[in-house]
Amino acid sequence: MNLFKKLFNDEAGVSPIVATLVLVVVAIAGAAAVGTIMGSFSSDVSDSASAGDATSAASTELLIAGSTTVQPVSELLAEAYMADHSGIKVTVQGGGSGAGITSTKLDIIDIGAASKDVDTVNEYPSLQKHQIGGSAVVVITNGVLEGYNTTQSELFAIYDNCTSGKSYYAISGNNFTSATSGTQITVFQRSEASGTEETFAKYLGGDFEDAKDVDESEAIGAVGNAGVLAAVEDTTDSLGFVDFGFAVSSETVTIVGVDGYNDVDEDAVLDCLAGEDTYQEDLTRPLNYLTNGNPSTVEQSFINFAMSPAATEYFEEVGYFSIIDFS
Structure with a gap:
């Protein structure tokens, strides 16, 4: 896919x-x-x-x-x-x-x-x-990555290197990074065109910013925000992205900090929408x-x-x- x-x-x-x-x-x-x-x-x-x-x-x-x-x-x-x-x-x-x-x-x-x-x-x-x-797109996880943070470049690599729904990762300090071998995580994405996925794609940048140049990824597709949320909830040691409102409705998943924005809550997103530097602006959208x-x-x-x-x-x-x- x-x-x-x-x-x-x-x-x-x-x-x-x-x-x-x-x-x-x-x-x-x-x-x-x-x-x-x-x-x-x-x-x-x-x-x-x-x-x-x-x-x-x-x-x-x-x-x-x-x-x-x-x-x-x-x-x-x-x-x-x-x-x-x-x-x-x-x-x-x-x-x-x-x-x-x-x-x-x-x-x-x-x-x-x-x-x-x-x-x-x-x-x-x-x-x-x-x-x-x-609102804003947030990265969510279920399992061993809870409490760790990451960056745009590491997320790009995790999705870019995904094979058969799996990608390798490593822990470095308080961050999780992409790896070429070792421990695997299940990776989810949207299976249909959506504002959530387009926002996330543009944030990742690189090949993902231009659909014409993207190689096929093997992240597992799920329908809608609700589908991705349910998939991550049901899969231990998994990663995906959903709208903030869906993430905070769940007692199972954890929001992952990105690019140094590690306390992703309602105030952080709202302040960012109002123009303050409290969350990754590229992940917000109208x-x-x-x-x-x-x-x-x-x-x-x-x-x-x-x-x-x-x-x-x-x-x-x-x-x-x-x-x-x-x-």
Whole structure:
């Protein structure tokens, strides 16, 4: 499996659900067919109610899909929003940031979610970006590496030298380093295009920064932040990377210090998002909503709610940071 070959090809990173929809949309013409397809999405958060201040809300539905990092907070925001806007149903799906970008561009969904910066000037000029918050990627471990730290160059070597899901490491003082033989650790990565993995790939740099030049890596792929977290939790002496919110939700894994930033907690990440030197800046990233062109009245209403002070508690609940917290 290619470690980061798919990272910068958002259109190749479409989830199975969205990929199927794309094929059907291409094959079947007409708005009626698209409407039928949209109805095939299963709802993770689906209650109905009567539309507060949005017009024509009695039959209004918002479909949000994309980043699995953004998904947990989107689900909480959807529940809270529907409670105050009866008649509007908000459906939330995952699929990865690549899926969120592609399906928004194709008008398959109303709001895309991406846990990465999105170039809406050159690469995706039809999209509008709405930053709702921020977070950070952290390296996690389970087993003998707990309590040790590492660096960007050592992580690069560990992923670069991974064979059949295993990489060698050595202990040097308080740090673990890459090795060519000796003790092995199981190494996990994301199996689909995602903002989490793209952020980590750019941080590693070198060959990983350009997908076209990456040799195939044999780190083990897992789907979504939840999949990587579960894989590390279930595998003693393992290493992976997830969003901060997922890491702190676990009682099994430990966050690894990187590049001298050894006390990685909520304050360190939040202060870094606000511009302070408290964590590795290259591992932080925005949490974005995307719309195809100008948002509709209902889309804008939901986005405004996600960016309001009332929404901060939902970001905090899943370990993320609202735009209100650091803007």
